[in-house]
Amino acid sequence: MIRKDKILEAGKEIMSRAAIEIPRDYKDGIQQMVEEEEEELSRFVLQSMLENWDAAEEDRRAMCADTGVPRYFVKAGNEAQVEGGFVALEHMLRKATAEATYEIPLRPNRVHPLTRHDNNNNVGINAPEIEFTFEPDADWIDITSVHKGGLFGSDYRMLFPGDGVDGIKKFFLDVLYEFGRRGLACQPAIMGVGLGGSKDISMTLGKQAACLRTVGEANPDPEIAALEAELKEMGNNIGMGPMGFVGKSMVIDCHIEVGYTHTGGMPMSVHSFCLSSRRATARLHADGGIEYRTDPQWFTPYMRRDTIDWSTSETARAAG
């Protein structure tokens, strides 16, 4: 049985880690970009970001004050038992959000969309979002906190099969360029692409691809992986870098996730995670143990299954 107080503890800890500590995979990627970037202004931006992350960790303060719209991704093992049930889990994550907002502190970004009323704690109607998925052969629960800015760098478009890969490339470049000018999307960023699914799922997959996969990780489908590499290469060769300055540091990585879609359509979404890519994951065990990491391991073989059944040996391996 996973205890409620452990969920609260883990929820607050991942809120703090996400806000303050830049994930290693991301920082390594930026360090490599600094070495390859030849333009002075673009280099200055990347160098300033590296200094900023050091300052954040030394001072234990948020790396970016736009602490985004905090949200959670929960992956529950099929055998996991939660004290008070999943309603209690949601309750604890709302409480963790409010307490962490005050204690870290985070910016209370969440307001009512019409009245603009602010509860000053990042909790409100439908906030924070908590998404659930499940994993067979496991009794743990993974909780990932993501803090992503909320205004720029994402878009959706209904493409059609006849538009082909050209359509995908063009829309990707459109988004990159539209929000890359003046650096509105805070690039370089991990770019997430959602292809297929229903319209809303296309958006969801793209968001998850940007926020829940790490730098350097390729999609296991070789055809998709090749397109990921191609989009990344294209994005870094539009002559534009951080803040829209002349340069080439634009896409630190590109992740594509797909969903089976309507036979007549090819919906596509593009999402830019932040220059401060903020994610942290906790795995809660029944014995009260908690392990922390920065790789959400969200897209498991079970998540990407494409028939009625699934390979149990593969999912068992993924579940540890």
Next chain:
Amino acid sequence: MRKVRLKTPITDEDLEGLELGDAVYLDGIVYTGREGVYNRAIGEGIKPPVDLKALTNVTFHCSPAAAVRPDGTYNIGAVTATASFRFAKWLTEWFELSGVKIIMGKGGMSEEDYRKYFVPNKAIYLTTVGYGTGALLGRGITRVKDVLWLDELGIAQAIWVLEVENFGPFLVESDLQGNSLFERENRRTQPMVAKSFEGLKEPALKRYGETTSREDEVV
């Protein structure tokens, strides 16, 4: 790259030598302000509780990640800018009310806005860097001097009056002639960008009202 340190209040002479792309660090007093403040001070015509002109002449489009402790003191963490283009429509009245010489924020405004609003007021715009150096900027705050309209506007929208030291980095985005660093860089990247779109065919379904020129900007 040139690095410049400026002390508030800013004088006309301070700004004369600045060039696009110079890195600037500030000492003195700055205050935050964004849509909540503009709506209240200009839209509703409610006078701010203190004379902003007497305070300093530097303002920042941002809000801090901060909390108010039960004893009324403040815990201020990181500070990061918000996109400025949304605030251009309030600038005529804002310059009159505040007399600011420097506006800082994210992403700048258009050269047209600089020439219309900033140049006549001998003011410039500084952009934050990468838009994520919140911890470095947070470090540059030595004291929260005051928070105005906190009850009325909430933590994210209130006017935070901050004492700062070596507060930066910022980049000079507009000069006294109204030139924009971002627009200069846009013009320089244009040929390469145009090339990367070459040969890609247009999607079958256009979007209603979609701009067809990549010369256009969304801000």
